[in-house]
Amino acid sequence: MSSSTTTETKQAHDETPADIDIPDNYVAYTLAHQKSLPPFQWRNWRTEISWISFSLLTLTPLIGIVGAYYTPLQRNTLLFAVFYYYVTGLGITAGYHRLWAHRSYNASVPLQYALALAGAGACEGSIKWWSRGHRAHHRYTDTELDPYNAHKGFYYSHIGWMLVKPRRKPGVADVSDLSKSPVVRWQHKHYVKLLLLMGFVVPTLIPWLCWGDARGGYIYAAVLRLVFVHHSTFCVNSLAHWLGSTPFDDKHTPRDHLLTALVTIGEGYHNFHHQFPMDYRNAIRFYQYDPTKWFIYTCKLLGLARQLKTFPDNEVRKGVLTMQLKKLRETQDKLAWPSDSNDLPVVNWDSFQEQAQKRPLILVSGFIHDVSDFLEEHPGGRHLLVKMIGKDATTAFFGGVYDHSNAAHNLLAMKRVGVLHGGHPHGLDEKLIPPSQRLKIARYNELSSPYASSAWSDGEGMLG
Numbered sequence: 001m002s003s004s005t006t007t008e009t010k011q012a013h014d015e016t017p018a019d020i021d022i023p024d025n026y027v028a029y030t031l032a033h034q035k036s037l038p039p040f041q042w043r044n045w046r047t048e049i050s051w052i053s054f055s056l057l058t059l060t061p062l063i064g065i066v067g068a069y070y071t072p073l074q075r076n077t078l079l080f081a082v083f084y085y086y087v088t089g090l091g092i093t094a095g096y097h098r099l100w101a102h103r104s105y106n107a108s109v110p111l112q113y114a115l116a117l118a119g120a121g122a123c124e125g126s127i128k129w130w131s132r133g134h135r136a137h138h139r140y141t142d143t144e145l146d147p148y149n150a151h152k153g154f155y156y157s158h159i160g161w162m163l164v165k166p167r168r169k170p171g172v173a174d175v176s177d178l179s180k181s182p183v184v185r186w187q188h189k190h191y192v193k194l195l196l197l198m199g200f201v202v203p204t205l206i207p208w209l210c211w212g213d214a215r216g217g218y219i220y221a222a223v224l225r226l227v228f229v230h231h232s233t234f235c236v237n238s239l240a241h242w243l244g245s246t247p248f249d250d251k252h253t254p255r256d257h258l259l260t261a262l263v264t265i266g267e268g269y270h271n272f273h274h275q276f277p278m279d280y281r282n283a284i285r286f287y288q289y290d291p292t293k294w295f296i297y298t299c300k301l302l303g304l305a306r307q308l309k310t311f312p313d314n315e316v317r318k319g320v321l322t323m324q325l326k327k328l329r330e331t332q333d334k335l336a337w338p339s340d341s342n343d344l345p346v347v348n349w350d351s352f353q354e355q356a357q358k359r360p361l362i363l364v365s366g367f368i369h370d371v372s373d374f375l376e377e378h379p380g381g382r383h384l385l386v387k388m389i390g391k392d393a394t395t396a397f398f399g400g401v402y403d404h405s406n407a408a409h410n411l412l413a414m415k416r417v418g419v420l421h422g423g424h425p426h427g428l429d430e431k432l433i434p435p436s437q438r439l440k441i442a443r444y445n446e447l448s449s450p451y452a453s454s455a456w457s458d459g460e461g462m463l464g
C-alpha cells in the first residue's frame with residue numbers, strides 16, 4: 001500500500017463517527033467490562049507516570065521560579081507576558097473549548113488559524129486530542145469515563161489526571177467533524193513544532209527584538225506565563241466543579257462562581273455551561289465576567305465569526321425555576337401543615353354539639369377547631385371565642401365581626417380536629433384553604449396527572 005493510500009484510509013477512518021456502532025447500554029457495559037489499570041502505586045512509578053506531561057507540568061514552574069529569582073522583571077516584559085497570557089488563554093477558551101469542542105459559533109479561516117496558533121502556545125495538546133477528552137468530560141461527567149472525573153477529588157481533576165497514565169480509557173466521544181477541518185488537521189500534524197514556536201520561541205523573540213529582553217521574555221512571557229495559563233485552564237476542571245452555586249441544575253458537580261470566572265477568562269459559569277454547552281456564552285448576564293464571550297462577540301462585529309449559538313431563554317429560565325422550586329420545596333417540607341379533610345374524623349352536628357360541651361370547639365368553613373390553647377391568646381379577646389363555641393363562626397371570622405389576617409387563617413387551620421358532615425359548602429375555596437396553602441410545591445407523582453384523559457373524554461373529539 002502506498003503511503004498516500006494509507007493517509008487516505010486513515011483520514012476516512014478519522015471521519016467516521018467514533019460512536020456510530022456503540023451499544024445502547026454502552027456506559028454500563030463499558031464500566032462493567034473494560035479493564036482498568038490497577039491504582040497508581042509508588043513501587044511502579046517509573047512505568048506509570050506520563051513522563052511527557054509530567055515533565056512539562058513540573059519543570060515549567062521550577063524553571064520559572066528559579067529563573068525569576070535571577071532575572072529582573074522589566075515593565076514592558078511584564079505587560080507583554082500578561083497580554084500573551086490572554087492571547088494563549090483565549091486560544092483555549094474561545095478556540096479549543098467554545099469553537100472546536102462545542103462548535104458554539106463559526107469562525108472565519110483567518111480566525112481559525114489565529115486560534116489554533118494561540119491555543120498551541122498554551123501547550124495543552126492538539127485541538128483534536130483536547131476536544132476528544134473534553135467531549136468525553138461533558139458526555140460522562142462525574143463518572144469513571146470522564147477523563148477528569150471531579151468525584152476523584154480536586155487535585156486529580158486539576159492536574160493529577162495528566163501526571164499519571166490514565167487508569168481507564170475515556171468514554172467514546174466523536175470528533176470526526178474536527179477531522180474534516182483542514183485547520184485542525186494542520187495543527188495536529190505540526191503540533192510539536194507549533195507548541196515550541198508559540199509556547200517558547202515567539203514570547204522570547206518579541207521582547208528580545210522589541211526591547212532587548214530575551215531572557216526576561218523566556219522566563220516571564222514564555223515559562224511563567226505558561227504556568228499561569230495551565231493552572232488557569234485547569235481550574236475549569238477542578239475549581240469549577242467544586243466551588244459555587246448550582247442555579248440551573250444540581251444533578252452533577254459543575255458550579256458557577258465569580259472567582260473561577262476571574263481565573264479562567266470567563267469559564268467560571270460552569271453550571272450554566274454544562275447545562276447549555278453549545279451556547280457561546282458561559283455568563284448570560286451582562287455584568288458577569290466572561291471576556292471569552294466578549295471576544296467572540298467582538299469577532300462577530302468584525303466579521304470574523306458568525307452564527308453565535310444561544311440556548312432559548314425560555315428553556316434557560318425553566319432550569320432556574322426548577323432549582324428555585326426545589327429550594328422552596330425544602331422550605332415547605334420543614335414546616336408543619338394543617339390536617340386536611342381526609343385525615344380528620346367526620347362528625348355530625350349533634351356529636352359536634354355534644355363534644356363542644358366538653359371543650360371549646362368552633363366551626364369555621366366546615367372544619368371543627370379546638371381553640372382551648374388559644375382562648376387567652378385571641379387578640380380580640382376571650383369573650384368573642386367563647387360566644388362562638390358550638391357554633392358556625394365562618395361569617396364572623398371572614399369579615400362579619402373582623403376580617404382576619406392571612407396569618408390568623410393559617411393559625412386557625414392548625415387547630416382543626418374534625419370535619420362537619422356535609423359542612424363544606426360549595427364555592428368557599430378561599431375560606432376552606434388557608435392562604436399559605438393556596439400555592440404549593442407538589443411533586444409530579446403527588447398531583448393527578450396533567451396528561452390524564454381529558455382528550456379522551458371529549459365526546460365531540462377525534463374519536464367521534
Ligand SMILES: [Zn+2]
Nearest residue numbers: 236237254270
Ligand atoms: Zn466541566
Ligand SMILES: [Zn+2]
Nearest residue numbers: 134138273277
Ligand atoms: Zn465545555
